[in-house]
Amino acid sequence: MFVLRQCLTLGTKSSIRNFSATTNLVNLTINEDTGVAIMELNKPPVNSLNYELLEAMHRTLVKLENEKCPGMILTSSSRSTFSAGLDLLEMYKPTVDKARRFWSMLQNTWIKLYSTPYPTVAAINGHSPAGGCLLAMSCEHRIMVPDKMIGLNETQLGIVAPQWFQDCMRNIIGERQAEKALIAGRMFTSEEALKIGLVDELATDKEDLMQKAHDFLDEQMGLPPLARSVVKVGFRKDTLSKLINGREADIKMFLDNVFQPKVQESLENYIQMLKKK
């Protein structure tokens, strides 16, 4: 195995191979024999999804697609958290330009991740609320360590999970379970998530998690890749097209909501609460 460290400040293919001391928000490891990529989110302490992390993810996904990646594992370098979801500071008192840029990058990243032709598996080694749950749901297969929490908890924060977040959940756990979970903003334990099908497997620890993720990819990589990807994208095309054809309306929805005084008040209280913990 060798490690390619993807650095935000580096753009060219050759320079990506050089380690740089600059913060690496995404660590990319590619197995020389199998080509399998491990994309590890690395924004301590909890991988909150700010513009820079989303951009680093997007850039990595473009690179993997260009280099005909055969399969990818999405995981996190944090011991407690897969991803804490969207960075609350991106939504708290932003300028219009900053909010628009942020949301647009979230859309870009999700569209790339949800539509990869190659198989993807989320190795969920920690809590995965809201936007973190979206990332996991955008992969094809989810494996989670025990005793962590996952779900779309937006309602509990006084905000609304966008339609495409909701669609992703509905596509996985079905209409009735998704409606109940989304209205309540419910977070599930790993064990509950397995029961309702929000995750596919539980692992005993990180080693078991990665082994199971590799096993899933091995199985997928044994299938004819073109047929596999056509079926995958066929299943996902309605959800994808809804956002792709409605990106501007979705940005407007976000901007209209994020600047509501009530929403700003909820975000402020929530940020304070997290800081006091």
Ligand SMILES: CCCCCC/C=C\CC(=O)SCCNC(=O)CCNC(=O)[C@H](O)C(C)(C)COP(=O)(O)OP(=O)(O)OC[C@H]1O[C@@H](n2cnc3c(N)ncnc32)[C@H](O)[C@@H]1OP(=O)(O)O
């Ligand atoms: C507004 C219009 C519509 C918008 C639609 C939005 C759609 C999606 C929204 C989201 O994704 S909002 C984010 C939702 N996320 C959460 O509710 C998770 C909040 N975090 C936690 O519950 C916990 O941090 C954790 C993930 C369970 C991890 O717990 P742990 O004990 O390990 O770590 P903490 O001590 O709580 O946190 C460390 C450090 O990180 C800061 N932080 C945590 N989450 C976020 C976040 N999402 N954004 C920014 N910062 C975050 C936390 O405040 C701590 O900071 P310091 O005290 O160290 O400064």
